[in-house]
Amino acid sequence: MDIITLARWQFAITTVYHFFFVPITLGLSVLVALMETTYLRTGNEHYKRMTKFWGKLFLINFAMGVVTGIVMEFQFGMNWSEYSRFVGDVFGAPLAIEALLAFFLESTFLGMWIFGWERLSKRAHTATIWLVAIGANISALWILIANSFMQEPVGYALSNGRAEMVDFGALVTNPHVWLQFPHVFASGLTTAAFFMLGISAYHLLRKNQEMELFRTSFKWAAITGLIAAVSVAGIGHIQGQHMIDTQPMKMAAAEALWKSEDPASFSLIAIIDETDRENVFSINIPGILSFMAYNRMDGMVHGINDLQAEYEQTYGPGDYIPPVTISYWAFRIMVGAGFSMIFLAGVGLWQVWRGRHGVPNRFLKILPWAMALPFIANTTGWIFTEVARQPWIVFGLQRTEDAVSPNVSAGTLLFSLISFALIYAVLIAVDVYLLRKYATQPELELLSSE
Amino acid sequence: MDLNTIWFILIGVLFTGFFFLEGFDYGVGILLPFLGKDDRERRLMINSIGPHWDANEVWLITAGGAMFAAFPHWYATLFSGFYLALVLMLLALIARGVAFEFRSKSESAKWRSTWDWIICIGSAIPALLWGVAMANIVRGVPIDANMQYVGTFGDLLNLFALVAGVTSLLLFTLHGANFLAIKIEGPVAARAQTLSTRIWPGVIILSLIVSILGYFETDVVSRLGPAVIILPFSAIAALCSVGLLIRRKRMGWAFAMAGACIVLFTLTMFVGLYPRVMTSSLQPDTWSLTIDNASSSPYTLRVMSIIALIFLPIVLLYQAWSYRVFRRRLTSTSSLEY
Numbered sequence: 001m002d003i004i005t006l007a008r009w010q011f012a013i014t015t016v017y018h019f020f021f022v023p024i025t026l027g028l029s030v031l032v033a034l035m036e037t038t039y040l041r042t043g044n045e046h047y048k049r050m051t052k053f054w055g056k057l058f059l060i061n062f063a064m065g066v067v068t069g070i071v072m073e074f075q076f077g078m079n080w081s082e083y084s085r086f087v088g089d090v091f092g093a094p095l096a097i098e099a100l101l102a103f104f105l106e107s108t109f110l111g112m113w114i115f116g117w118e119r120l121s122k123r124a125h126t127a128t129i130w131l132v133a134i135g136a137n138i139s140a141l142w143i144l145i146a147n148s149f150m151q152e153p154v155g156y157a158l159s160n161g162r163a164e165m166v167d168f169g170a171l172v173t174n175p176h177v178w179l180q181f182p183h184v185f186a187s188g189l190t191t192a193a194f195f196m197l198g199i200s201a202y203h204l205l206r207k208n209q210e211m212e213l214f215r216t217s218f219k220w221a222a223i224t225g226l227i228a229a230v231s232v233a234g235i236g237h238i239q240g241q242h243m244i245d246t247q248p249m250k251m252a253a254a255e256a257l258w259k260s261e262d263p264a265s266f267s268l269i270a271i272i273d274e275t276d277r278e279n280v281f282s283i284n285i286p287g288i289l290s291f292m293a294y295n296r297m298d299g300m301v302h303g304i305n306d307l308q309a310e311y312e313q314t315y316g317p318g319d320y321i322p323p324v325t326i327s328y329w330a331f332r333i334m335v336g337a338g339f340s341m342i343f344l345a346g347v348g349l350w351q352v353w354r355g356r357h358g359v360p361n362r363f364l365k366i367l368p369w370a371m372a373l374p375f376i377a378n379t380t381g382w383i384f385t386e387v388a389r390q391p392w393i394v395f396g397l398q399r400t401e402d403a404v405s406p407n408v409s410a411g412t413l414l415f416s417l418i419s420f421a422l423i424y425a426v427l428i429a430v431d432v433y434l435l436r437k438y439a440t441q442p443e444l445e446l447l448s449s450e
Numbered sequence: 451m452d453l454n455t456i457w458f459i460l461i462g463v464l465f466t467g468f469f470f471l472e473g474f475d476y477g478v479g480i481l482l483p484f485l486g487k488d489d490r491e492r493r494l495m496i497n498s499i500g501p502h503w504d505a506n507e508v509w510l511i512t513a514g515g516a517m518f519a520a521f522p523h524w525y526a527t528l529f530s531g532f533y534l535a536l537v538l539m540l541l542a543l544i545a546r547g548v549a550f551e552f553r554s555k556s557e558s559a560k561w562r563s564t565w566d567w568i569i570c571i572g573s574a575i576p577a578l579l580w581g582v583a584m585a586n587i588v589r590g591v592p593i594d595a596n597m598q599y600v601g602t603f604g605d606l607l608n609l610f611a612l613v614a615g616v617t618s619l620l621l622f623t624l625h626g627a628n629f630l631a632i633k634i635e636g637p638v639a640a641r642a643q644t645l646s647t648r649i650w651p652g653v654i655i656l657s658l659i660v661s662i663l664g665y666f667e668t669d670v671v672s673r674l675g676p677a678v679i680i681l682p683f684s685a686i687a688a689l690c691s692v693g694l695l696i697r698r699k700r701m702g703w704a705f706a707m708a709g710a711c712i713v714l715f716t717l718t719m720f721v722g723l724y725p726r727v728m729t730s731s732l733q734p735d736t737w738s739l740t741i742d743n744a745s746s747s748p749y750t751l752r753v754m755s756i757i758a759l760i761f762l763p764i765v766l767l768y769q770a771w772s773y774r775v776f777r778r779r780l781t782s783t784s785s786l787e788y
Contacts, residue, residue, distance in 0.1 A: 063551035066504060067544040073514050074536055077529025084529075085597075088522020089746040096515035097757055103508045104765045108772050111501035114787050119775050162522075164747040405530040407598045416537045423541055427548060434555050 006413040007079040007404045010420065014071050015386075016379055017424050021065035023378050026140055026185065027192025028058045029133035031224065036126045050213050054196065055129075059114065060434050064427065066107075071420065073099075079413070083393055083403035090156050090165045091146050098142035106135030140188070141181050148177035150394045151385070152246050163397060176246070179239045186231040187381070190341060191374035193225030197348060198371035199439045201364040218359065219352050225345030233338050237292065244293045244301065247395060249311070249320065250388040252304045253327035255289055256282070264289035264301035272325045277305060320391060327388035330380040337377035344370050453751040454741040457520035458727065460758060461513055462720035468509035469580070469622075469712050474705075475503045477626015479546060479573025480619075483566050485630065485641045490782070492566060493554060497786045498633040501776045503550060505769060507543070519754050523597050523744035524727040531591060531599025532583060535606060539576050546572025554788050574619060581618030584719050585611040585660075588668050590731035590738075597739060600732075610660070610667040617656040621712060624653050624692070628705040631696075635781045643696055646704065650693040657686050657711070669734065670722035678721060685714035 032055050039047035073095065076084050084092075109131040116125055149156075155170030156163040165171065200218040203210065243251045252258075256270045258277055266288030271280040287297040302310075304321055311320040344366070351359040393400040478499050486492030499506075518525040529536060545568045553565035589610055592601035627649075630642035661682040665671055670678060688710040695704040723729070727744050730737035745751065780786075 059551060060555075063548045067547035070507075070511065070543055070547075071540050073511055073518075074529060074540060077514075077518065077525045078533055078536055079530070081526035081530035084518065084522055084526040088518055088525060089750050092515065092517075092519030092522055092525070092746065093750055093754055096512065096519035096754065099508060099512035099515040100758065100761050100765065103511055104505060104769070107504040107508050108765075108769055111503075111505055112772050112775060115497075115501040115776060118785065160747075165750045165753070168749075168753045405526075405533075407600060408530055408533050412533055412603075416533070419537060419541055423544060427544070430548070430552060434552060438555070 001410065001414070003408065003410050003413055004401050004404050006410060006417055007408075008400070010079060010413065010417045011075065012383075012386075013417070013424070014068065014075060014420055016382065017428075018065065018068040018072055019378060019382055020375060020428075021061050021068065022140070023184070023188040023191040023374065024061050024195055025058070025065050026136050026188030027190065027224075027228070028054065028061070028195065029129070029136045030189065031192050031196070031220065032058055033126070033129045033133045034220075036129055040122050040126045046212060046216070049210070050217060053210075053213065054217070055113075056438050057195075057199075057435060060431065060438065062110065064431055068424075078416075079405055079408065080393075080403050081405040081407075083398065086162050086398050086403070087149070087394055088162075090149055090153075090163050090171065093165065093168070094142045094146040094149075094171070098139050098146075102135045102139030102142060104135075106132050106139065109135065137185060137188075140184055141177070144181050144184060145172060145174065145177050148174045148180055150392075151180075151389060152176040153394055153397055158397075163394070175242065179235060179242055183232060183235045183239060186228045186235065187374070187378055189224055189228035190232055191378060193221040193228060193345065194341060194367075194371055194374045196221035197225060197345070198368040201359075201367035202440065204359065205361060205364045215358075218348070222345055222348035222352055225341065226349050229338060229341040229345055233335075233342060236335075236338070240292050241294070247389065248302050249304065249307045249322065250327070250385075251293070252302060252307055253322045253324050253388045254331040254384065255301075256324050256328045257289070257301060257303045258305050259303040260300060260306045261303065262290070262300040263287045263298035264293065266292065267328075270328065272328060274321075274324050277321075315396070318391070322388045322390040327384055330384035330387065334377050334380040334384060337373045337380070341370070341373050341377070344373075453748065453755055454520075454745050455725070456755065457516070457745070457751060458720070458724060458741045461516050461520065462717070464509055464513035464516060465720070466713050466716040468506070468513060469716050470709050471502070471506035471509060473577075473622045473625045473709070473712050474629035475499045475506055475626070476573040476577040476622040477624065478630060479569045479626070480577065480623050481570075481626055481630065481642070481645070482573075483563075483570050485627075485638055485645065486566075487637070489559075489562060491636075491638050492562075493786045493788065494634050494636075494638060494780050494782075494784070495630060496550060496553065496569070496788045497784070498630060498780055500550070500788045501772060504547075505772070507547075516754075516758075520746055520751060521727055521739075521741070521744040522746060524739055527593060527597050527599055527728055527739060527744075528587070531593070531601070532586075532606065534603040535579055535583060539579050542572040542575035550788055554786075577622040578615045578619040581615035582606060582611045584618075584716075585614035585664075587728055588664070588670065588719050588722050590668070590729035590734060592732055593728060593730035593737055593739065594732065595737055597737075597744070608667075610663045613656065613663060614660050617653070617660045620649060620653045620656060621689075621708070621715075624649055625705070625708045625712060628692070628696075628701065628708050631701045632705050633779055635779050643701070647693050647696050650689075650696075654686065654689055657682075657689055657715075661686065664722075668722065668729075674722065674724075678718070681714055681718040681721060685711045685718065688714060 032051055035047055035051040035054065039051055109128040113128040113132060116128060149171060152174060154174045155165060155167035157166045196217050200214040200221060203214040204218065240251065255267050256272050256279055263286060265284035265286045268283040268285060270282035273280050289301050290299040291297055293299055293301050308320050347363060351363060389395055391399050393403045478495055482492055482495055486495050549565040549568045549572065553562055586606050591599060592605060594600045624646055627642040627646040631639045631646065688707045691707045692704045695707060725741045726738045727741060728739040
């Protein structure tokens, strides 16, 4: 394999893996902070036990997020040194700011939260978990500011053979990030909510001790899950409309729309032939894609072939078509998982509302399996937004193939790729083992009052 | 002073802080299986750095981020050039990081001793590699006219760098032992003290060798004049006081002096490097990366300076506060989280 393919695989594996742990950390930190705040307000030990139980699971995930995050920061320089040279002037800044503003905050106060139950006043202790939650989400904001520059470059000028920052304000107010960040933030809450729903359902089914704890958790999670999942979809809709303007090729790839259409139909299912640039088979619903783009049943949506011709005019000869099959299916799986979560959280909340006798077992049995949904949606969401931007690493400015480190050999890359894959495979097994252990045995010493 | 110099200093400060703080974390990790005789003692050791290790590591993340933002070519050349060394370091940091969190989450003795050894090796690898990396940056590595590292992994394993690696490994171990001696009460502290006095002469000898090798292997003295020799000399002088202070039971001072030695050696390297950021062994005068040819635009440096000026003091304040909150020594009755 060539170095570009290997470097891509390594980036894909390490990023997707890292992103298993990030959204749940973003969401769960906020929910645990709310639990402790409720404890602080009411003085009710019930909420302290809730804080401790979910806090423990939060920490196991957090550790994985931290250590896999270091790889991300090193990797730009290691595997994508030409990229780093080309955009470092713009892209390095949000990364440095992320470390300074967010990572210090998060790590210092998390240490105080874990070890400070007896050393700090209740109020100060609650403040530390809020600072962790704020730190975690600020970190998401800055890394997405960096990513948004790759999707929709702003605030730069090309000089000295590279992209140089000319307007920091524009970088921070990039319209892309102010859609992407809320989308990711709400996804984080959705992920945490489904994590809580699944584990609470498990305990409610078994009528374990601590039923009250899980009944409350279930309610909290159902409310959070519904609001957050609806928000994700709503923001996603606006993102799609923004994409039509700024990255039309990405939208066309999401729909496997080869020819421009007006009104444009939404593809329900398609068998895609990327070499002949057409769909062998597809089922379409007329007008829906136009609606997604413009909130009305007509309106031109540009197809891949027309955009390819247009890009050749702008950027010179070349292949500007992203991997359509991956983009198409990643998008569909993301949306499908998202709507399933809206449905499930809605049913869950309705059951809580209505049920004097508790939530029916039939439904509870589904929820532990539904814990996979947010992870599927988060992963496919990232794959979609990164893959459908190809061949660009920075849209319109640099191609991925020009971004790779020229001095790292394929053999070296293969070694690192295998090493990371192996250690990550072992760690996911350990992580799942520990999460299971702590999620299924709430009566362990961790909840006993200290 | 121009912004390029200020950012060079800032990155130097971040690395200095990182080596001082993470230095004792590495040391505690390295010593874990040797000084902790039973599970309770080992837990005490891990908990002594428990509230801080992650925040200490952020000094490195921030240094890396600052390098990327202020000197993208430095970041690109260093990280792609030292590729395999960094892969090793990352694997070590990954395993060690989760080990702190996972280690005490199962009762099994085998489980715990496995993670203890992961913490030990996962701390020893970076402790060694930092010495190797820093020595090579100062000594010079094969960098071509296009700022690309054109050497191999083997080029990094020269005598000077390897001795520097063993030195940093032992110096961090000493620093960690001193930290344990002031942070824990009971038998672990006593053992840590004994160990400190035992390895201390060895660290002095290694530091001397590394300094002498540095004189011959780098162009620091010929470039910057003999005055720079004051720095490594004061580092070694600080180191010499450590054993004497331990004998007088002044453990706090002993800890501070080994720390001072780490700080002074790091300063030696950064001062020796200036105004270069990476030295080319092929054409030191024309192909080296410097604070000027490797840097970001003046605009980016200005923006970043403002942000650092506002937030760095805040970070220092709350980190100091966290050390204050956990200033008390751990005893056999302390409740442990890890």
